[in-house]
Amino acid sequence: MKRLVSWILALSCLVLMAGQGFAATRFLSIGTGPVGGTYYPVGATMAKIWTDRVPDLKATAQSTGGTRNNIQLMGKGEAEVIFADGLYYDAYNGRGHYKDNPQTFLRALVPLYPEAVHILIAKGSKIRTLQDLKGKRVSVGAVGGSVSLTANQVFRAVGINPAKDITLFNLGHAESVQAFSNRQIDAAFTVGAIGIASVVEPTTLGLVDFLDVPDGVVQRLVAETPYYAPLTIPAGSYKGQDKPVKTFSSPNILAVDKKLDAALAYRLTKELFAHKPELVAVSARMSALSPEGVAAIRIPLHVGARRYFEEIGVLPRKK
Secondary structure, eight states: OHHHHHHHHHHHHHHHHHHHHHHTOEEEEEEOOOTTSSHHHHHHHHHHHHHHHSTTEEEEEEOOSOHHHHHHHHHTTSOSEEEEOTHHHHHHHTOGGGTTOOOTTEEEEEEEEEEEEEEEEETTOOOOSGGGGTTSEEEOOSTTSSHHHHHHHHHHHTTOOHHHHOEEEOOOHHHHHHHHHTTOOSEEEEEEOTTOHHHHHHHHTTOEEEOOOOHHHHHHHHHHOTTOEEEEEOTTSSTTOOSOEEEEEEEEEEEEETTSOHHHHHHHHHHHHHTHHHHHHHOGGGGGOOGGGGGGOOSOBOHHHHHHHHHTTSSOOOO
16 A cells, blocks of 8 residues: 555656646747748747757747737737837837837847838839829838838828828738739838848839938938938849939847846847857848847847846946
8 A cells, every 4th residue: 555655646746747847838929020021030030049949948939010019919918029120219218109108118138130111112103202102002011010100200201191192001011012913002111121022022023113212301200210220222132223222221129028037038138149140041131130239229128138248248237
């Protein structure tokens, strides 16, 4: 009988230990962007890096509408890590779309790369200036993304009322390409790294040309939005693009909730820089990933991430 009792106790301990091991697994959801953009494939690679190298962690990338949608998901506890363009600054500080509703849970984890604002127009259209978009059919990005906010800023800067003067389409990257192919839209705004698939595809197919953003408009936008910067897309960046394109850019980051465990945030940050070549293999834009980029981040760093940047000497240690 004693032997039976001992066997039962031992079995119970094994079951309990197995249950504890299962419970110790941490699940991490990464909010990225629409399929066809840069965020999603890079996010999937980050998920693999973290899952393979951080003990007891299972990370997954989810396709989303982009930055605005990602911030919503994090606010609802449905994403622990998100890709975010410069809209993160407005969100944290309660500006613009987030007026009187600051998203103070946001913390920066890692600086990524600048994203260019691409304004595409249908090949053969008579659109020559931003003002010519008036009365046209324009895609302004997926529902929940921040592309529509950027597009609206551009419209206002040139005196266009998007609610009255534009037929708006909320199309993601892949859907905009298809709409150009079917002649359903006249123009589209796309925000992403130079070389983004949703611009490579329609230029390769000969469906679109580019529209410049004049210097005066860029200066106006930069003056009202601290995280914008002038940018020129070099000639030859896309097939058929034989001259430079004047536009502006918005930097992006990985962001996390301030409640994320500090030790985990430190490890996530460290592993990304340690395995940068895997990210560059997915997108050449990730070659811009650099610890020194942390100086340009405009919201507080997560304490765990800050520990990493202090450790490697990029930031001074707090006393």
